[in-house]
Amino acid sequence: MSASPALPCEMWFDFASPYSYFAIERIEPLARQAGVRVALRPFLLGPIFQAQGWNDSPFRLFPGKGAYMMRDIARLADKYGIGYQRPSQFPRMSVLSARVALLGQDQPWGRNFCRAVFRANFVDDLDIQDQDVVAALLDGLAQDGPALIEQACRESTKEALRRQVDRARELGIFGAPSLMVGSEMFWGNDRLEDALQWAARGPAAQA
Secondary structure (H helix, E strand, C coil), X not given: CCCCCCCCEEEEECCCCHHHHHHHHHHHHHHHHHCCCEEEEECCHHHHXXXXXXXXXXXXXXXXXXXXXXXXXXXXXXXXXXXXXXXXXXXXXXXXXXXXXHHHCCCCCHHHHHHHHHHHHHCCCCCCCCHHHHHHHHHHXXXXXXXXHHHHCCXXXXXXXXXXXXXXXHHCCCCCCEEEECCEEEECHHHHHHHHHHHHCHHHHHC
C-alpha cells in the first residue's frame, strides 16, 4: 500500500524577522526528509501589528522582551551553525524585497532570492529596501534585477502584496514565521519540525 500524500504546507514569513531567517535556512533539508513540499509566502507584519493597535515592533515596544529576543537569536545562530550579525537597523524596512519575493514565490529563483535577502539583512547588514542592493541580489541569481524592481514598483504588485497581507490576516496569522498545514497553524521557528511532521501524516492529520 502506498503512503498517503503529504498535506500542502505554506511558510509565511517577513524579511525583518530573525526567526523567519532561521526557518528559511533550516526548512529545505527538513522538508525533503519529511517528504513535504513547502510553499513560501512573503508578507509584511507591520499591518498585522497595526491592526492589533501596535505602532511599532513588539520587540521595541517592550524593551525587556526585545533584549531577551536579541540574546535568544544569538544563541540560536550558534546552536544551528547559521551565520548571524545583529543588523545595525532593526527591524529593517523590507517592502521592496517582499514585493520582489512575491513575484518570485512560485518561480525557480524565488527560494534562492529569499535566502539571499535574509543573509543580506542578518549576515551582511545590508539595506534590503535599497534598490541597488536588491538588484545586486537578483543579478547574482542570473535574474534581470532592474526589470524585476521596475515590476515590483508597479501598482499591480503593490496591490498584490496588500492582498497577501489580507490573506495572512484571514488565516489568523499574527507573527512570523507561521506555517499553515491546511487550516492548522504552527507559529515560530521552533514549531517547524512539528508542522512538517503534521503535514507528512497526510489526510490522517485532519481526521
